[in-house]
Each structure stands twice: as structure tokens, then as C-alpha cells.
Amino acid sequence: MTKITLITGGSRGLGRNTALAVARHGDDVIVTYHSRADDALAVVAEIEALGRKAAALQLDTGRIADFPAFAEKLRATLGDVWGRDSFDHLVNNAGHGDSAAITETTEAQFDRLVDVHFKGVFFLTQALLPLLAEGGRIVNFSTGLTRFAYPGYGAYAAAKGAVEVLTRYMAKELGPRGIAVNTVAPGAIETDFRGGAVRDNPEINKQLASITALGRVGVPDDIGPMVASLLSPANRWVTAQRIEISGGQAI
Template sequence: MTIIVITGGSRGLGAAAARACARRGMGVVLTYKANPESAQLVVEEITAEGGTAVALPLDVADVASFGAFRESLRAALRTEWGREDFDGLVNNAGYGLYAPITEVTEAQFDSLFAVHLKGPFFLTQTLLPLLADGGHIVNMASATSRVATSGVAPYASLKGGLEVLTRYQAKEFGDRGIRANAIAPGSIRTELGGGLTDEFEKMLAGQTALGRVGEPDEVGTVIAGLLSADSRWINAQTIEVAGGYVI
């Protein structure tokens, strides 16, 4: 069985990806930071449909905790699936910040950096010994790195950095057959940044060729497909899942 680790899997795009992977017959380890109840609900949804899933705590901003997380993951793999390794890592955990460049504080920038770029960099490094040869890394980027939108400069800049990191991961891990790709969602109806107001959603829908915002499951299914053997020749790419956002 293919085993996937998804950070920030208790809600939003992470939960959607976890459900989509489970429906494809993959085992799922999803992480949460502060809401074990939501994470357990996702696990229960997956198991109710005949899948297998485990939820583990992880703060992707706390690099010092990654070694302990690796050992917790190793134990979960042995207990649940009788495995010593896993097959896919989805660096999804994150949050939004909406503020003009002139108002962003250093603390806000550092916090975003820790979660969206530093965390994925060092978590991947830490878990690499457990990632099976021929495995796959999926990094969650954003369409905001392509389309400049006022108020999201730090977030978008770091997501752009994550796209560059993705290509370097593909280059450096290719000798083990490990692929690395990024998914760049457009406007999606999630809780990121506090969710969408009716007015904001209408504006975003008007900028999208298909005339609406996306749903989490529409991104989750793409992530699951990318992790499957069907996509084994896709590597070092950023795939925008946005319904034709600002084209």
C-alpha cells in the first residue's frame, strides 16, 4: 500500500487531499497543530469508507521538534502498516496573511517564513531517510506567486521560494527516483486567511475563466492523482489548479 504524509491535514486542502488519497487506496498520515478533534474527524471519515489513516501532532514552524516527529511517524508506520518507510510527502500546512507591504511587521514575516518555506525545507530533510526510493514530494504553492495581488506580498514571495525549492528537490533527489512537484491553487473556498466574504468571492469569481471559486476537493483530487503512478513522469513542475485565474 502507498503511504502518504500530509501536513496540515485536519482541515481545508489538507483534509481534502487526505480523503482523496484514501479513496485511491492510499494509507494516510495527516498532521495537525492545535485541533486534534478536527484531525480525528478526518481519520474517522476515512476509516468509515474503508481506508486507513493516522493523525499525528506537528508544528511545522518548530524545526527542533522534527526529529521527535520522525520517530512518532516511524512508530505509526510500523504499527498501522508494518512499514519502515512511506511513499509521499505533501507539504501543505500553512496560513494566510493579508496586509500591504507597508504594514507587514518583521514578526509576521518571520512567522510566515517559518511555516511556508523553512518548515517544508527542513521537514523534508528530516523525513528523507524514511521516504522510499521512487517516492514523491508535493509542495503547496499558490497562484498568488504568478498573479500579483495587493496584500499578500510576503505569503506570495515565500510560495514563490517554495516553487524554486521544488525544482531543486527534483534535481537533488532524482538519483533515488524521487519526484518533486508543486500544486498552485487559485481561489478556493477554505478557511485560509479567515475565509471568503461574499463580496471578495464575487470579485475572485469574476477573475476566473470558469466564473467561480474552487472547492477543496477539486484540489485534493489533483494532489492524489499527482501522487499516483499515473503521474510518474511529471517532475519538477508547478501545476496551477485555479479554473483559469487571471488569464
């Protein structure tokens, strides 16, 4: 049976790249998007052009109260498109960047980061577990910033660090269902994160490349295929791990 992978924040950036990589590996894909419906539908079209089935659903991963309704919408989509009542893989990718020194971080900034990057991951996974197939997979996105520190990312990295701890607990508690749970932690990547700073600022790009073992910053194609491989049967015995995808940044 073809596997179905749900990727949050799959309309752009690393989520889009992951969705396409997963489709190339043979999975059907459901992507969620926050507000860019056109971008999400474009991803769906690209996936369908690869010969896979796909769907796009709107979701704000910071609005926990909406998760029960989203789960019902997902259940209906699974039935209508696939004739199934379950999916196989959950990739918790959706997020946003917001940087400020600890002394200048507002409570509103802090709350939004925690709601999207930690609380949202916790409660969305909880809401979707009844729909996740036995023997399924969960991949939670973290960041290299939980290992190496750059000023201005304290709240963001702390929320991601909480996800890394949560991943291990998920792996322990969901292990009896045969569900493997892992974290992937990208380093500096050329995307529109933080306004495209790594991608568009030559000085920042060069500085980060200089402290990376492989001599450059990452690109989305360094991330999506790795996540797709983690979902493959070849990695069925990998769980409770933090896997950094940084090219050896700051080692």
C-alpha cells in the same frame, strides 16, 4: 503494497480534502495537525470508513527544532500501524494566511510566514527523507499569488515563491532516488483561509469569479482529487513542475 501518504495540515481545509481524496484513490494516510486533535481524529475516522488505514500526529511545521522528534514518532507509527519503516508520499500542505501591505508587515509576521511556508518545508522534508521510500513522491503546496499579485500578500507569496524554486532543486537532487517532486498552486478557493473571505463574502467571491476563465472560484474538491491524481502511477513521469489549479484565474 498499499502506498502511505503523509499530509501536513490534514485536519481541515485543503489538507483534509486531499487526505480523503488520496484515501479514495487507495492510499493509507497519515495526517498532521497543529492544535485541533478532534478534527484530525474525525478525518482519521472518515478515512477508516473508506476502508483505509490512517493515523494523526501533532506537528507545528514552524518549529524546526521539533522535526527530529517528529521523525522518530512517525517511524514508530509506521512500525506499529503498518509494520513498515518507510512511507511513500509527502504532501507539504500545512500553512496559514497572514496579509499586510509591505509597508506594514512586521518582522514577526514575516518570520512566521517564512518559518511555516518555506523553512518548515525545507527542513521537514530533510528530516523525513530517510523515511521516504525510493520512487516516492513529494508535493509542495504553493499559491496562485506567485503568478498574479494582490496587495497585502507580498510576504506570503514570496515565501511560496521560494518553495517553487526549492521544488525544482528537490526534483534535481532526489531524482537519482526515483523521487518525483512537484508544486501545486491553488487559486482562490472557498475555505476558511483568511477568515473564509472567498467563501463567505459575496462581493469578493463574485469579483474573483469574474476574472476566472471557468466563471467561478474554486472549492476544495477541485484541489484534493488533483493532488491524489498527481500521486498516482499515471503521473510517474511528472516532476519539477508548478501546476496551477485556479480555473484560469487572472489569465
